[in-house]
Amino acid sequence: MSNIKELAESWLKWDKNAETRKEIQSLLESDNQSELKSRLEQRIAFGTAGLRGPMKAGFSCMNDLTVIQASQGLCIYVEQTLSNSKNSGIVVGYDGRHHSKEFARLTAATFASRGFKVYLFSKIVPTPYVVILYLISNYMDCYVHQAFAVPELKASVGVMITASHNPKDDNGYKVYWDNGCQINTPHDIRIAMQIDLNLEPWNIDVNELLNGSLVSDPLDTITKSYFGxxxxxxxxxxxxxxxxxxxxxxxxxxxxxxxxxxxxxxxxxxxxxxxxxxxxxxxxxxxxxxxxxxxxxxxxxxxxxxxxxxxxxxxxxxxxxxxxxxxxxxxxxxQWKVFNGNEIGVLFADWAWQNARRADSTTPAERFCMINTAVSSSMLKTMANKDGYRHEECLTGFKWVGNKARELMDKGYNFLFAYEEAIGFMYGDVSLDKDGVRCAPIFAELALTCYQAGKSCQDHLEELYKRYGYHISKNRYFFCYDPKKMVAIFDKIRNYGQFPTNCGDFYITRVRDLTVGYDSGYPDHKARLPVSSSTQMITFYFENGGIATLRGSGTEPKLKYYVEMIGSDRQLVESTLSQLVEQVINQFLRPVENELTPPKDD
CATH class of the missing domain: 3.40.120.10 (Alpha-D-Glucose-1,6-Bisphosphate, subunit A, domain 3)
Known part of the structure; x- marks a missing residue:
């Protein structure tokens, strides 16, 4: 009790929001120990996705105090790490969720209190707006592949207040670094350390700081720049x-x-x-x-x-x-066909490639590149091998996609397109993050071109399958609300490193475990993709060409599975895929089904 009481006292001392103070005070008065422990014993984790969680009082949730603490730690880290960062400044944007504007204002004021120039949007904006502002500014002078003028703004880091597609009670704090990409390791670890060293809120006047000369609104400039x-x-x-x-x-x-x-x-x-x-x-x-x-x-x-x-x-x-x-x-x-992320991704990839060759038929194909994630369809790799452009695979999440694109562009490649199967698409190099705003009219033109030719998008997808082979996948998830159970489930699957040699009737030829860094596909059994001990992810490769990946989501309480089959006969591919999915579930997930909750529509 004493530890919880001390944590509660710290909360009540630091939190200046009457609503969230009342929440903790009420829990104390009712002696609700379990809820107090849930709210106060663990801090909301700062990772490569920044922060994301429910909006409630307590150190484990999204609220004014945890946003202030995150901003203080980030501010100190940026100040220590990036030269001229105060003059370069920070971009802060926010979406339309509850408290997003308030969280953005607190973030902006925290940085202004340390003398940072602050670009705070005056209204809700899409996430791509935050990315484009400082991506353009820091790289246009030296980056020959992008036809941009050097803009007026030169920011070092960006924060977007959003929980993306999470339920309405959630919010988040997404951080972008000075390379135009979401932060990656080791930045996340070092920022988290600075947060822990700067938990007590600084004594600042938010309104006074936001009305000061350091804070400006970039909305008009960025709107004109982005659409241009x-x-x-x-x-x-x-x-x-x-x-x-x-x-x-x-x-x-x-x-x-x-x-x-x-x-x-x-x-x-x-x-x-x-x-x-x-x-x-x-x-x-x-x-x-x-x-x-x-x-x-x-x-x-x-x-x-x-x-x-x-x-x-x-x-x-x-x-x-x-x-x-x-x-x-x-x-x-x-009937309505809802395209999955892989299907949209290969349609975009073909569109990007055909347009690139129409515009430039002389540059060798191998100087162009596209990227997708390790749980996305292998069809993009097949397309690249056949058409001659470079393909790269990276870990799930646009923090990996964006950084890989930056790496390839810095080597002189013409970057065209990247995607992850969770309907995230990065078309072109305007910004190195997924962007549904620019992709909407691009796909509209793709579709309208198909319709002009007397075919549908589905017809065109079928043409691509006939050209490159049927790559058909089934992706689904179960809810797993206890992180410890998630770890236990994957530990049972890996069985102390003694992976199974078959999954039902299907023979396993290779296993890749990016949690522990194991990959039996290489002589030294070491994984070539980056390893993350905090994220569960195992991939099985089968003798018949099938691929199955099991992973824990980094932003939601989900255990996801991704299964793909490849072949020239659609009917055979689909029937074999159904069998493989069933046996993957039976062997790896059915034994722990009491720990998992299926989606409501199952």
Whole structure:
């Protein structure tokens, strides 16, 4: 009790928010030990995704105090690590969730109190806005592959307040470093250390600091810059578009509506038909239980209804912070096809490659590059091998994707496209993070080109399968709410390093464990991709070409599985995939099913 009482006293001493102070005070008065321990004993972890969690009082949650503490630690680390960082400054943006604006203001004021120049957006913006501001500024002088002018702003680091597509009660704190990418190790570890060394809030006047000369609003400058840069991806002058087609768009109650509209205008496309119930930002997300278009037809119900009323066959959807893009298309039988991330990814990849060759047929193919993550389809690798451009695989998350793109571009490669299967797409080099705003009009042009040619996006995908082979995947997840149980499940799968040689009827030829750094595919059995002991991830490769990966999500309480089969016969690939998925679940997940909760639609 004494330790909990001391923690509670520290909280009440430091927290200046009356609402969250009251929460802890009430728990103390009711002697709710279990809830006090849950709220106070563990700090919300600062990792490569920054912070993300429920908005409640306590050191383990997102609230004013933990945002201030994170900002203090980040501020000190930036000050010590990056030269001229105070003059270069920080960019702070925020989405439309509850408390996002307040968290952004606290972050901005914390940096201003140390003499940093601060660019604080005056309204909600998509995540890509924060990335583009300082990516452009720090690299345009020396980076020959991007046709940008040197902009007015020169920031060193960025913070975006968002929980992306998490439930409405969550929020997050996403940090971008001076290379234009999300922070990666070792920055996260060192920032976390500085947070722990600077827990007591500094005595600052937020309003006075935000009204001071160090703080400015970059909205107009970045809006003009961003849309000027993405215009180069439009191909309307090179190909014919079926512009009479109607396109439905939903912002999923997030920030994307206004910015997607401007993106369509920038591309010279006809205005989309909005899903009226979801086009305005609303932190309550009243029409969707999970504001994530990746969830499929359930999340797109209103979009489908809108499309059918307006005789539209294409739906585009952003998630709440507009950095992801979902796509659905009505098929000739009237059914709706919701494309998964791999399907959208290979459609984008082919579009990027064909456009690159149309614009530049003389540069050798091997000087172009594309990237996808280790749990995404291997089809992009197959396409690259056949067409001659370079393909790279990296760990899951755009902190890895963006840094790999930067590495390749610094070596002189022409970067075209990258994706992860969770509907995250990075088309071109405007910013090195996923971006659903610029990808919406790009996919619209892709689709309208297909329609002009008398075929659908699904028809074109089928053409790609026939050209490169059927790469068909099934990805799903179970909820696992206890991190210790997650570790125990994976420890049981790896069985002290004695991995199984088969999964049911399927023979295993290779095992890669990126938690412990093991890969039987190399003579020394050492993994070549980066290893993360804090993230569970095991991949099995099968004799028949199948691949199955099990991993714990870094941002949600989910154990995910990704299974893919490859072949030239669709029917055989699909039937074999179904068998493999069943046996992967039976062998690795069924024995621990009491520890897992299936999604509600299962």
């Amino acid at each position: 840069k993405i215009a180069k991806y439009s191909v309307k002058n090179e190909v014919k578009l079926a512009t009479s087609e109607k396109i439905v768009y939903t912002a999923m109650h997030g920030v994307g509506g206004e910015y997607a509209k401007m993106a369509f205008e920038t591309f010279g496309l006809p205005a989309f038909i909005p899903v009226d119930q979801q086009i305005q930002p609303d932190p309550e997300f009243p029409t969707v239980a999970f504001p994530n278009p990746e969830e499929g037809k359930g999340a797109l119900k209103l979009s489908i209804e809108t499309a059918e009323r307006n005789n539209s066959r294409l739906i585009l959807a952003n998630d709440p912070d507009a950095d992801r893009l979902a796509v659905a298309e009505r098929q000739p039988d009237g």
